Amino acid sequence: MKKSTLCVHAGHEPEPVTGAVMPPVFFTSTYVQQAPGEHQGYDYSRAGNPSRTVLEKALAELEGGTHGFCFSSGMGAVDAVLKTLSTGDHVVAMNDLYGGTYRLFRQSYEKLGISFSFIGCSSEAEIESAIQPGTKLMWIETPTNPTLTVVDIALCASICKRHGITLVVDNTFASPMLQSPLALGANIVMHSMTKYLGGHSDLIMGGLVTSDAALAEALFFNQKSTGATPGPMDCYLALRGIKTLHLRMKAHVENAQQIALFLQAHPKVSRVFYPGLPEHPGHGIASRQMSGFGGMLSFELSTNTEENARTFLLGTKLFVLAESLGGVESLVSHPASMTHASIPREIRLRNGVSDGLIRLSVGIEDAQDLIQDLETALSAC
Ligand code: P1T
Numbered sequence: 001m002k003k004s005t006l007c008v009h010a011g012h013e014p015e016p017v018t019g020a021v022m023p024p025v026f027f028t029s030t031y032v033q034q035a036p037g038e039h040q041g042y043d044y045s046r047a048g049n050p051s052r053t054v055l056e057k058a059l060a061e062l063e064g065g066t067h068g069f070c071f072s073s074g075m076g077a078v079d080a081v082l083k084t085l086s087t088g089d090h091v092v093a094m095n096d097l098y099g100g101t102y103r104l105f106r107q108s109y110e111k112l113g114i115s116f117s118f119i120g121c122s123s124e125a126e127i128e129s130a131i132q133p134g135t136k137l138m139w140i141e142t143p144t145n146p147t148l149t150v151v152d153i154a155l156c157a158s159i160c161k162r163h164g165i166t167l168v169v170d171n172t173f174a175s176p177m178l179q180s181p182l183a184l185g186a187n188i189v190m191h192s193m194t195k196y197l198g199g200h201s202d203l204i205m206g207g208l209v210t211s212d213a214a215l216a217e218a219l220f221f222n223q224k225s226t227g228a229t230p231g232p233m234d235c236y237l238a239l240r241g242i243k244t245l246h247l248r249m250k251a252h253v254e255n256a257q258q259i260a261l262f263l264q265a266h267p268k269v270s271r272v273f274y275p276g277l278p279e280h281p282g283h284g285i286a287s288r289q290m291s292g293f294g295g296m297l298s299f300e301l302s303t304n305t306e307e308n309a310r311t312f313l314l315g316t317k318l319f320v321l322a323e324s325l326g327g328v329e330s331l332v333s334h335p336a337s338m339t340h341a342s343i344p345r346e347i348r349l350r351n352g353v354s355d356g357l358i359r360l361s362v363g364i365e366d367a368q369d370l371i372q373d374l375e376t377a378l379s380a381c
Helices: 003-009 050-062 074-082 099-112 124-130 153-163 213-226 232-242 245-265 283-289 306-313 345-350 367-379
Strands: 067-071 090-094 115-119 135-141 166-170 188-192 206-210 269-273 296-301 331-333 358-361
Touching (some): 003 245, 050 206, 074 135, 099 135, 124 153, 206 213, 296 306, 306 331, 306 358, 306 367
Parallel strands (some): 090 135, 135 166
Antiparallel strands (some): 296 358
16 A cells, blocks of 8 residues: 555554544543453553554554554653663664754763764764674664754665664654655664654654564563553544645645755855755765655855854744744754754764754745745845
């Protein structure tokens, strides 16, 4: 089945008792047992809830995997993966990561004796040289947040396979519509479902998908043991979001492409980071491994200072100044002081996140209205 059909149908069929076309929302924390330990598959909603099951199945189907797990945030999903590791293990990670992921690695897991090497993931030699005897996990985002760097998933997968390393791909920026990491050889795909999957900026949620039974068992154990699980209403909202993911992604991609071209041609803009532009260093890989270049882009003004960026950020009206991304509405943000503030400045600068970098989450409004909004803000800079 094509992904657009899966978006509409994945995870459920009409409900057998009443014939309801949409799955009911099961507001229950617990389930009656016929005898101690005898039940119909659900005993307590931290371990499982039918509304969550439907969503987890839908997510797994969309990512082409066999096991899906949903969490009460993207960070809850990241944490469940890291908890599969033990003291002494080593992780190779992409150097440009969402600030919260970087913070969890450095501030929560390093002190538990897990070590990390942050690298650019730009070549086989670079990745090979970062691998140590104790390397258990490789963590990449592609395209990255916020510099839109593209990492070759198939290359990482083949190196990881050779060394018996689990490859995790944070697929948040692409969404399952534009990129399928499991098909390219990744072992786990991770999502902040708060973003494109939810799609309407009205929930916080994370997701993991794998086709590896042993990994699935470990992730399920961490999910139910730690308990960062979403409630049934959020699961329903996420499922409802997924039903239009294919249509929304098409609009996000078309609008972002037009805005990238507009910004690239603008005299007050010096650099545009968007994998859909032929000049982007990751354009070739993105063309191979993505079916569209996404709705996220970043750029720098010709006078690339924090003050000038601030003038721009206060000058947009349609692009609302806010963290997060992937909703129907357009957002603008300043990674250095917002989403990536927890990364020390010198490391942030080394990773290409300058003080003046501006990030756009391009929504599904009319492209010309969005461009007009950007033009107004640029004229004030
Ligand atoms: O916010 P949460 O649902 O917990 O997801 C964390 C996360 C993980 N991975 C990526 C690539 C992300 O972008 C995020 C969250 N990002 C933002 C809030 C942001 O504005 O970039």
